Amino acid sequence: MIFSRLNPSIITKKVGVDNIFGRVLSISKKSSFKFYSFRDYSLRTTSNIISLDNFSNNKKDNNNSKDKYFNSKRFLIFLVSSISSVTIYSYINDLTNSNKRYLSDAKPKKGITVEEFKKHNSLANGVWVVIKGQVYDLTEFCEIHPGGKKNILKFAGKDATKTFDPIHAPDIIDKFLPKDKHLGELIGELEIEEEEISEEEEERLLRVQNKPSLSSIFNISDFEYVARGILTPNAWAYYSSASDDEVSLRENHYSFHRVFFNPKVLVDVSTVDISTTMLGSKTDAPFYCSATALAKLGHEDGEKSIARGCGREGVIQMFSTLASCSFDEITDSRVSPEQNQWFQLYVNPDRTISYDLIEKCDAKNIKGIFVTVDAPVLGNREKDKRLKFEDDANIIEEKGDSDKIDRSQGAAKALSSFIDTSLTWKDIRDFKTRTKIPIVIKGIQRPEDVVLAAKNGVDAVVLSNHGGRQLEFARAPLEVLSDTMPILRGKNLDKKIEVYIDGGVRRGTDIIKALCLGAKGVGLGRPFLYANSGYGEAGVRKLCEILKEEIKTDMRLLGVTKISELSEELVDTRNLKSRLTTDDRLYNSVYVPLSPPKFRDN
DSSP: OOOBOOOGGGGSSOOOOOOOOOSOOOOOTTSSOOOOOBSOOOOOOOOSEEEOSSOOOOOSOTTOOHHHHHTOTTOOBEEEOOOOSSOOOOBOSOOHHHHGGGOOOOOOOSOEEHHHHHTOEETTTEEEEEETTEEEEOHHHHHHOTTOTHHHHTTTTEEOHHHHGGGSOTTHHHHHSOGGGEEEEEESOOOOOOOOOOHHHHHHHHHHHTOOOGGGOOSHHHHHHHHHHHSOHHHHHHHHOOSTTOHHHHHHHHGGGGOEEOOOOSOOOSSOBOOEEETTEEESSSEEEOOOSOGGGTOTTTHHHHHHHHHHHTOEEEEETTOSSOHHHHHTTOSSTTOOEEEEEOOOSSHHHHHHHHHHHHHTTOSEEEEEOSOSSOOOOHHHHHHHHHHHHHHHHHTTOGGGOOOOOOHHHHHTTTSOTTOOHHHHHHHHHTOSSOEEEEEEOSHHHHHHHHHTTOSEEEEOOGGGTSSTTOOOHHHHHHHHHHHHHHTTOTTTOEEEEESSOOSHHHHHHHHHTTOSEEEESHHHHHHHHHHHHHHHHHHHHHHHHHHHHHHHHHTOSBGGGOOGGGEEOTTGGGOOOOOOHHHHHHOOOOOOOOOTTO
16 A cells, blocks of 8 residues: 655646555465565555545635646645455564564665666566665566556556655565565666546545535534545445445444334433443443554555544544554554553464564553454455456556456465464464453354353454455344343353444444443444544544434433443344344445446446
8 A cells, every 4th residue: 555745846747646566565475475564454455545635725716727726735645555355464564673583684786777677667578666766576576466466567667666655664675575576776767757647536636625624524424425525436445345245234234223212211311421441441432443454545644543533532442453554653643641542463374473463562551452353264345356457457458468467366375374264262262371451352243152252261252244344144243242142141151251343333323222232332443434534633533522422412312321321121122133124315325336347438
């Protein structure tokens, strides 16, 4: 994923915006590229992601021409590489001591002339790129790049520094590429090429400039609506996509519509307290920011602005091994030492990597480690795959390499290098012995596994189907919660383990329904991404404020004043198993369905 702040001088003409390399460099064992980094990077198709925040604050002259608009001195473009339909991890720059064993001792070699360099501009002739004056051979890496060939081929035989450099650590290349792929210094200078921005991209950039003010946002779906307008189609596909026909995605939300309230009346509700505790930590609200990957797709500060927004609102942030910011960057963004953060752990086949991350959680005072167990392989996310394939095919045909397109599906094989598919309960018990931080299993999808978690000493579980991105037709977490709590109470395990849920939450009433059914807290993932994409830290704070106010209002109307007063007697769940679908026009209005393939003449 690449973000780039473009120099205004380069935008004298309309500048074409595209990205190049994803920041991932863990590859299958047969490849010469090895898993050397520590910052995770989830890679699921998303091509040419471009997003702007505060693109231009100069709105005095509403009649400014487009040329003036594109020449704005505040022209800020974040370019993000395509993300493949597999999740690949790249734990970058986070573990300083243990990183040493992964460093490449690559040294610049003899120089490469401009004439020689420019010959290597295709798969047939070799894919060479220049970054900060150094020449790198990415021919092999191009074949396994999680973002697709396009994002590297576009810069074959060219200088990619302006796109690559602003978001990457100075030593990232030498850490990731074998030393024989560092060919040496470029001798001579390359001319700077300018590209045209498409008409569609011009329209999107204008929408960014004219996005609704934050004061006009009244509910969570409003953030989603704005994000859909300001993100590229590829970025939107990455954030919003789910598995197969996306039935589980929609069911996660619709399930809340099948539960109704039994409100009490004549109760003094003049004072309402929505604070609670989660994993022993106090929090100002019964919801939290669930871990998501690649927040920088939508905003320059990525997970850092989410951390600040959550911190100022007293809401817990869970951040991912797949985050686009480093572990240290996110934890250093806390607004105070007391701010609570959780960490989502994807277990690596190399256990020392996971152990090092657990140690880092201890050092950084992380309050919970959430081990993700619902992604041994990646779900079939067709929105992502379709966009990635179309983009790859187009650029490869332009380069004359159409006969070299590899359409094979090697996702599971590649993924096995980064996520341990052999994870078992034994590993969970092992993690428990290595830290005093609460261990939580994220991705449980049936009551029987919650019981096993309690018997294995797990501190908590998250009932989740990964936002509908994994197994299609996995049940909605709210439905699983309704089945789980009576079983735990029947086995006297309900006091031994905390139960959380995420998925489909859009209203304060959704959160209250889950709490009534026994959840300790409720997570939201995509809504935080949408709020952050459109408005950064201010958007994150506004999201928290909206949910807090909705919860307070709904609790008063329900006849309760504290979270501890919420119980099953306040809800009617008789329709929960019916799976009837209500006509939620607000939710449906922002949902983008799957699309068929396009004819070439379109």
